[in-house]
Structure formats: structure tokens, C-alpha cells
Amino acid sequence: MSAAADHRTLHNRVLAEVGPAIAAGEYEPGAVLTLDRLAQSYGVSRTVAREAVRVLESMHLVVSRPRTGVRVRPPEEWSVHDPQLIRWRLAGPGRMGQLRSLTELRAAVEPPAAAFAARRAAPADREFLLELNERMVATGRSGDLEAFLRLDIEFHRSILEMSGNEMFAGLTGVVSEVLTGRTEYDLMPRRPRPEALRLHTHVADAIGGGLADVAQAAMRAIVDEVVAALEDEEAADCG
Amino acid sequence: MSAAADHRTLHNRVLAEVGPAIAAGEYEPGAVLTLDRLAQSYGVSRTVAREAVRVLESMHLVVSRPRTGVRVRPPEEWSVHDPQLIRWRLAGPGRMGQLRSLTELRAAVEPPAAAFAARRAAPADREFLLELNERMVATGRSGDLEAFLRLDIEFHRSILEMSGNEMFAGLTGVVSEVLTGRTEYDLMPRRPRPEALRLHTHVADAIGGGLADVAQAAMRAIVDEVVAALEDEEAADCG
DNA sequence: GCGCCCTAATAGTGTTACCAATGAATCGCC
DNA sequence: GGCGATTCATTGGTAACACTATTAGGGCGC
Numbered sequence: 001m002s003a004a005a006d007h008r009t010l011h012n013r014v015l016a017e018v019g020p021a022i023a024a025g026e027y028e029p030g031a032v033l034t035l036d037r038l039a040q041s042y043g044v045s046r047t048v049a050r051e052a053v054r055v056l057e058s059m060h061l062v063v064s065r066p067r068t069g070v071r072v073r074p075p076e077e078w079s080v081h082d083p084q085l086i087r088w089r090l091a092g093p094g095r096m097g098q099l100r101s102l103t104e105l106r107a108a109v110e111p112p113a114a115a116f117a118a119r120r121a122a123p124a125d126r127e128f129l130l131e132l133n134e135r136m137v138a139t140g141r142s143g144d145l146e147a148f149l150r151l152d153i154e155f156h157r158s159i160l161e162m163s164g165n166e167m168f169a170g171l172t173g174v175v176s177e178v179l180t181g182r183t184e185y186d187l188m189p190r191r192p193r194p195e196a197l198r199l200h201t202h203v204a205d206a207i208g209g210g211l212a213d214v215a216q217a218a219m220r221a222i223v224d225e226v227v228a229a230l231e232d233e234e235a236a237d238c239g
Numbered sequence: 240m241s242a243a244a245d246h247r248t249l250h251n252r253v254l255a256e257v258g259p260a261i262a263a264g265e266y267e268p269g270a271v272l273t274l275d276r277l278a279q280s281y282g283v284s285r286t287v288a289r290e291a292v293r294v295l296e297s298m299h300l301v302v303s304r305p306r307t308g309v310r311v312r313p314p315e316e317w318s319v320h321d322p323q324l325i326r327w328r329l330a331g332p333g334r335m336g337q338l339r340s341l342t343e344l345r346a347a348v349e350p351p352a353a354a355f356a357a358r359r360a361a362p363a364d365r366e367f368l369l370e371l372n373e374r375m376v377a378t379g380r381s382g383d384l385e386a387f388l389r390l391d392i393e394f395h396r397s398i399l400e401m402s403g404n405e406m407f408a409g410l411t412g413v414v415s416e417v418l419t420g421r422t423e424y425d426l427m428p429r430r431p432r433p434e435a436l437r438l439h440t441h442v443a444d445a446i447g448g449g450l451a452d453v454a455q456a457a458m459r460a461i462v463d464e465v466v467a468a469l470e471d472e473e474a475a476d477c478g
Numbered sequence: 479g480c481g482c483c484c485t486a487a488t489a490g491t492g493t494t495a496c497c498a499a500t501g502a503a504t505c506g507c508c
Numbered sequence: 509g510g511c512g513a514t515t516c517a518t519t520g521g522t523a524a525c526a527c528t529a530t531t532a533g534g535g536c537g538c
Binding site: 479480481482483484485486487488489490491492493494495496497498499500501502503504505506507508 | 509510511512513514515516517518519520521522523524525526527528529530531532533534535536537538
């Protein structure tokens with residue numbers, strides 16, 4: 001799936017075991033992992049274990065200090081925006097909560113992103129978005145959910161990139177995780193709702209025509225619907 | 240300032256040199272830094288250089304491959320949300336652009352965060368926010384800008400944390416960088432504008448009273464004003 | 479008995495040396 | 509001239525070492 005899951009190097013393989021374990025909360029905050037134990041339990045050299053710890057440290061998942069060992073930090077201190085950490089948490093038990101956080105972030109960012117795109121996008125990009133929307137509508141009617149998901153991701157990714165704000169553009173990975181996560185959790189209707197399709201068309205048209213406010217309002221309608229659906233789902237799970 | 244500027248370990252010292260250099264664009268995308276060159280030019284062992292490269296790699300600033308060396312990646316691929324990278328870029332020539340991106344992100348996130356805080360915050364936190372606002376108003380009238388900045392940061396940080404969304408809470412560092420950056424750039428009036436103080440009071444009152452929509456609207460007024468001020472400043476710089 | 483200081487054990491930190499694996503560039507064959 | 513084999517610079521990985529910081533606990537004085 002993600003290119004970052006790079007298992008070619010040994011320290012990455014260690015990371016792929018330890019990272020998700022910490023992200024899943026399998027270690028209490030304050031728990032200690034010594035280098036020797038890490039090296040031994042994964043059958044790697046101390047050096048490799050140290051490289052893995054360096055990366056965990058840069059994500060603020062652990063602190064490494066002499067005599068004390070490698071301490072797991074409390075979750076509030078983690079770099080929660082790190083794409084790698086997001087992936088680890090989505091793979092674990094906290095998945096639903098992570099999905100909720102990400103969806104709320106998406107809901108906050110995408111409407112302004114659409115507004116900026118309407119103001120700043122290059123003509124060719126606007127054209128591309130309109131064409132993409134046409135393909136989405138056609139695919140949505142055909143009922144090919146997998147193809148629709150791909151186009152949907154592409155649609156939202158394009159708008160984030162067209163916003164001309166690198167911090168927004170940097171959320172493309174998050175959005176695609178959320179969208180694929182939603183389908184995997186069966187939070188998507190079996191066939192895209194006509195209302196949702198219409199809203200996507202509104203967004204594309206508004207960006208194409210440079211109407212920032214309209215684009216923002218239409219996008220807000222889309223994401224508000226998504227947040228509401230997620231809350232319904234959670235209420236259903238708890239009730 | 241930030242606890243992450245941890246120069247106790249050697250690889251962090253190397254990182255503190257190489258990271259800002261890459262973030263400043265001193266290396267073209269595709270430029271190669273070999274481990275031996277790094278080790279030699281900073282007077283450290285290869286092992287330490289490798290640990291530094293591991294961290295840079297986890298931020299997607301570089302890719303390291305056998306025979307090829309350590310290649311600098313193009314800026315579009317960087318993990319732009321990484322607090323460390325943000326700090327490096329704020330320290331370099333791209334500072335104004337970074338500040339703009341961050342401010343726009345802030346403007347997108349803080350209004351929804353205020354809305355969530357109004358819905359979810361604990362009673363004690365609401366009380367704290369109201370009291371914080373009173374101190375802000377008093378300090379704003381007194382004219383002590385430095386103290387006011389500290390309280391302002393605390394105010395916005397509290398709301399992000401009270402939002403009950405870890406992705407919002409994770410932006411506290413960003414907000415404090417933006418706010419301090421603004422004062423350093425003299426983008427702040429010499430004395431807080433009464434209108435801004437009133438809006439902060441509105442936000443605090445609305446969150447205290449659980450009025451999500453009011454809180455969101457008032458916060459949006461605050462951040463929109465900030466974005467507008469930044470755009471004026473940029474227009475003035477260019478003209 | 480209580481508290482302070484000092485010592486010693488125990489981690490991580492940093493260095494060196496070595497070999498394996500990789501893959502880009504070059505050479506040479508056809 | 510095209511294409512495959514060879515070369516070799518560079519990273520990947522291991523091991524063993526000295527150094528250093530931190531803490532726990534013992535010893536000493538009060």
C-alpha cells in the first residue's frame with residue numbers, strides 16, 4: 001500500500017514490529033525497552049536496534065537515556081501527525097478512534113482547501129478536476145465501488161494539492177487512509193448517494209469557475225455528512 | 240524554546256546542522272551526501288552519521304541507497320507536518336512562506352476546535368479558560384506585550400487541547416510557533432486591538448456556555464483577521 | 479535512626495574495523 | 509553500435525571496545 005513500508009533494511013523491519021506495538025499501547029507509558037533486549041528479541045545487532053530507536057525517538061514515541069534505557073512516552077507527547085505513526089495506529093486496536101480524529105481534521109481542512117483551490121489553481125488543474133468529476137459521476141452510476149474509491153481519493157487529493165498550501169497538500173496521505181478505511185469498515189453505502197455526487201459536482205464547478213465561497217460551502221456539506229455518518233456509526237456501536 | 244532541540248547527543252548535533260541546511264534548500268533535490276563526507280565534515284564517526292541519516296530518512300528529507308549515497312528528496316515529498324522540520328524551515332529563508340502555510344492551517348483548524356471544545360470540554364477546563372481570558376484582557380490593557388503573548392499562546396493551546404481531538408491538540412506547537420513568529424516579525428500591533436480582545440472573550444464565554452456555533456464563529460473571526468493581516472503584510476512587502 | 483555523600487553497577491554513547499550486498503558506470507565482446 | 513559482464517564506490521550490517529551519564533544503594537556522620 002504505502003511506499004514507506006520499506007522492509008528492505010533491517011532497522012525498518014524492527015521498526016515495523018516495535019512501532020505498531022507501542023502505537024497499540026502494548027507498553028505502558030514509562031515502560032523500558034533496553035537496546036540489548038531489542039537486539040536480542042529481533043535477532044539483530046545493537047547498531048540496528050539503535051537506529052530503530054533513533055527513529056522512534058524522532059517521533060517522540062520514546063526517550064533514550066543512559067542507565068535508564070529506552071522509555072516509552074505517554075501518547076499525548078507522540079507526533080500524532082507523523083504518517084508512519086498514523087498508519088501504525090490505524091493497523092491496531094485504536095483504529096476507530098484514529099479514524100474519527102482524522103475525519104474531523106479532514107472536515108476542518110478540506111473546505112478551506114477548496115476555497116483556496118478556487119482562488120489559486122492553474123487553469124489546467126481546474127480543467128482536470130472537472131473531467132475527474134465527470135468520470136466520478138459515471139463510475140458512481142455504474143456501481144464499481146473500487147474504481148469509485150480510487151477516483152474519490154484522486155478528487156480530494158487534487159483539491160488539497162491545488163490549494164497551494166503545502167500543509168494542506170501534506171494531508172493527502174491522511175485523506176486516502178480515511179477514505180480507504182471507511183470502505184473497509186463498511187461505512188460507505190453500497191452505491192454512492194446521488195446527493196453526494198451532486199455535491200462533488202458543485203465543488204468541481206465552483207473551483208472551475210473560481211467561486212471560492214461556493215466551493216467551500218459545497219465541500220463543507222460533503223465533509224459534514226461524513227462526520228455525521230461516523231458519529232451515527234459510533235452511536236450504533238455503543239448502543 | 241523547544242525541548243526537541245536536544246544537543247546532548249552527537250547525532251542530534253549533526254542533525255541540527257544538516258537538517259536546517261536541507262530545509263533551507265541549500266541542496267538541490269537529487270543532490271547526494273555520502274556518509275563518509277558527512278562523518279568527515281562534522282568530525283563524527285560513520286555510525287553517528289548513519290543515525291542522523293536515519294532520522295532524516297524518516298522525515299522523507301532524503302533517501303539512502305547502496306552505491307548511490309544519500310539523496311535529497313524534492314520538497315513536495317517532505318513530511319511537512321513534522322514539528323522539527325517546521326522549526327528548521329522557520330529558522331531559514333523560507334520563513335515567511337512557512338508562516339503563511341501554518342497560519343492558513345491554523346485558520347482552518349481553530350474554529351472547529353473551538354466548536355468541539357464547547358461541546359466536549361470538562362467543566363473545570365471551561366472555568367480555566369474563562370479565567371485565562373480575564374487575565375488576558377487585563378494584561379492586554381496593561382500593555383505588557385510579552386506577557387500577553389504567553390497568555391495568548393496558552394489560550395489557543397488550551398482550546399486545541401480541550402477539543403478532544405488529538406490531531407488538533409497536536410497542533411499546539413504549530414500555533415505557538417506562529418504566534419511567536421508573528422511578534423518577532425512585528426506583525427502584531429503594539430497593543431492588542433480591543434476588537435480582538437472582545438472576540439477572545441466571546442470565544443471563552445461561548446465555550447464556557449457550551450455554545451458551539453457561537454464559539455466557532457467568534458474563533459473564525461479571530462483567525463480570519465490574522466490571515467487578512469498576513470496577506471496585507473505580504474502585499475506590502477511585494478509592492 | 480535519619481539524611482547526606484560516595485561508590486559501583488548499569489545502561490546508553492561513540493568509535494573503530496571489518497565484511498556483505500547492492501547497483502551504477504564502465505569496459506569489452508559480439 | 510548495442511548489450512551483457514565486470515568493477516568498485518557506497519551503504520547495510522556485525523562485533524568489540526572504551527567512555528560517560530545516571531541511579532541505586534551502601535557507608536558515613538550527625
